[in-house]
Amino acid sequence: MPDQDINYSVDNGIATLVFNRPEARNALTFEMYDSVAAISESLIKDHAGIHALIITGAGDKAFAAGTDISKFRELSSADDALDYERRMDHVMGLLESIPIPSIAAIRGACTGGGAALAACCDIRIASADLKYGFPIARTLGNCLSITNLSRLVYLIGAARTKEIILTSRLIQSAEAQQIGLISEIHSEPLQRAQELAEQMKGHAPLTISATKEGLRRLRVKAAEIENDDLIVQCYTSEDFKEGVEAFLAKRTPNWKGR
Secondary structure, eight states, X not given: OOOTTEEEEEETTEEEXXXXXXXXXTOBOHHHXXXXXXXXXXXXXXXXTOOEEEEEESSSSEXXXXXXGGGGGGOOSHHHHHHHHHHHXXXXXXXXXXXXXXXXXXXXXXXXXXXXXXXHSSEEEEOTTOEEEOGGGTTXXXXXXXXXXXXXXXXXXXXXXXXXXXXXXXXXXXXXXXXXXXXXXXXXXXXXXXXXXXXXXXXXXXXXXXXXXXXXXXXXXXXXXXXXXXXXXXXXXXXHHHHHHHHHHTSOOOOOOO
């Protein structure tokens, strides 16, 4: 269940999950991912009296700036790589499957694993300083699973997904709203998320759950493609090890393509 880096509470029928590592821009540890999975699973099994879930990050610098990069030093084999991505797919899949509305209230950086979690939510509200993306082509040299790629394609289209990953640029708020990645730009994303959650409390729960599940099934059907070879190729490469060490040393990686 939730650890010290996750705050979870329920107030007046609205659940709130807060990534609570502001000193690390809310970078996600494996334990934090496990907490997201446990909370999601509990809501899938029993959400009586809970009408919406809001996810946000502590502080004003980041929603979540991806996985804690130091954790990647623990990956050394093909099995490690596949286990990591399957773990991520499990967490994201559970969050995506909760039968109540989920709203991401985003300030600042929303990158890597944070961006993947936000993409699993039904609605995204962001502040004007949003920076959303997966800059892995210039930082770590790993890859997204097909499941995560499919969520991005579902949200912003294949061409733009390809462009932002290949260029490693981050989408800012005005563009994010224009392309439908976020619903609104708001000076107080959490406050606006709470307003929306209150609004949806009075809506038909079966309509909400059926709509969410139907759309999830459509996306899943399109993502039933094997990708183990791609994950192993990236995560067991010399480049990935170089990317991790370069990131932690705050230097530019020396890519070799192997």
